Amino acid sequence: MLERTRRLHGYDPVLDRMDRKQIIGHYLSLLPNTSQSSLEFKTRSELIEDLLDLQDLQQQSQSASRKDYPLRRPFASSSPNDFNRHAGKPILWCWEKDVCATANSLATAEQTYELDLPQTLEPDTLVLTAANSAPPLILGLEVVSGVVDGAAEIELLEMFSNPISVLEVEQRLGAKLPRRTQNLRPSIVDQVMGVISELVVSPAPIILAAGDCDAGVSNAADDAILAISMLQADFCEEAECQSCGRRGISNLEAHISRPGSDNLVLEIQDHVDDTKLVCVDCHVLIHQTDFVKVSAFSKPACPECGERNPRTMLWGEPAGLPSDDVVIAGCVLPSEPLPEWQCRSCETEYFVQKYEYEPYKLEIDALARLTSWQLANLIMRKHKEENNIT
Incomplete structure (x- = not known):
């Protein structure tokens, strides 16, 4: 057995x-x-x-078994010459704990931007950014193109959309890389760039188990999948939810859209291929029952952003703690009609104007203003028109 x-x-x-x-x-x-x-x-x-x-x-x-693993890497690899031309330059090893914010910053950053760093950097210093995921990943390579008024002008050289594991670099390097932001020792700078160049040309598989997919819940392995998904996403200027289309979202989550996916052990790109980047509200709706989804989407849409899952506004100070679906609006009533809903996304407060259709209301009001003689004359004229009486 x-x-x-x-x-x-x-x-x-x-x-x-x-x-x-x-x-x-x-x-x-x-x-x-x-x-x-x-x-x-x-x-x-x-x-x-x-x-x-x-x-x-x-x-x-x-x-x-990692040998001859059939890897899929969706982006063309850079040339080794792109890394060799930076030989001998000092490297600031930038260790980031907020994986989502770091990936979002790299995925939406302009080619050149200014950055205030806690330490003074000389021009031509390389900035190698790594994320504290599981496994830790190297996400980007940048260079300090200049320093103006204490702010470093940063130029993006390479965004590693094809993932590179810090553990793989350490194994080939034969040395441990730091788990905090610091300048790398000059003796290993060229070796680190050489190993990264090898992994860009000939990637190594990264095997990991995705955690249970649920809204608001993630682990370090999910952070690795989220980071690579964001780097591979085609963001123009702002991060965008791939479900509702809202832009400028800083807290995207990775939804693994496949049945029976919890704790499945796969190569990281296979996880990324099955991942959708969604906002927290959409992720909550995805994992809710059909009844809850219908209930949420039956509420009126926000007039500002179109979000269809608002919170109900309660006026006064009711006893008990409110749920996530309710907003306590307080006792000060506005002079305008009371808002009934608050958008979860942009917090716009709004109400729905109920329009009751009453057929012939205008005609009835006009007839009510006629005298009895005018009303009798109107009826007689209508009678003659309908019966062709001259």
Whole structure:
């Protein structure tokens, strides 16, 4: 019997649709040396768990084998000459803990911009940015093109949309890189650039397990997937939610859009290919039930940004703590009509004007202003017109 490991899937769309006879036949095709009599004492669920455990072991074995891994890298690699021309330049190793903000800054930054740094940098100093994800990744290479009034003018040289693992660089370098921002030792500067140049031309696989996909919940592995997804996204000037289209969002989240994806061990690009960058509100809606989604989208859209999941505004000071769907507006009432909704995105307060259609209302009001003689004369004229009486 296989040693029991944690199942990666609670439900398997193939095995869980098989009956007992089909499962045993599949079991024997994968493990022909197994005695059929030994399988007769297992329940159907135990047989499925054994087969999934076998898939886990095979997957882990394949992941451990890095040689000749069929990598997919969507962007063309740079030439080694692009890195060799910076040989001998000092490097500021910039270690960033806020992975999302760092990736967002690199993905939306202009080619040249000014940056206030805590330490004085000389022109031609390279800035190598790494993110504290799992595994840690090298995200960008920049150079100080000049210093004006204490602010460094930074020029973006390379954004590593094809991921490079800090652990891989350390393994080839034979040395540990710092986990804080500091200047690298001059003795290893050229070696670091040489290893990065090798990995740009011949990438190495990065195998990791994506965490449970849920709104507002992430781990260091999810941060790595999020960072590469943002670098590969085609942002023009601002980060954009790929669900609702809102722009200028600083806290995008990675939604892995595939069934049964929790804790799946894959190469990082395979995770990125299945990832959508969404805002927190859209991520919450994606993981809610259909009834909650319909309830949210049945509310009136914000007149400013079009968001369709507003909070209800309650006036006064009701007892109890409000939920996330309610805003306590207070006791000071505005002179205008009371707002009923507050947008979650832009916090615009608005109400819906109810229009009741009353047919012939204008005609009825006009008739009510006529005298009895005018009304009788009007009826007589209408009668003659309808009966062609002259």
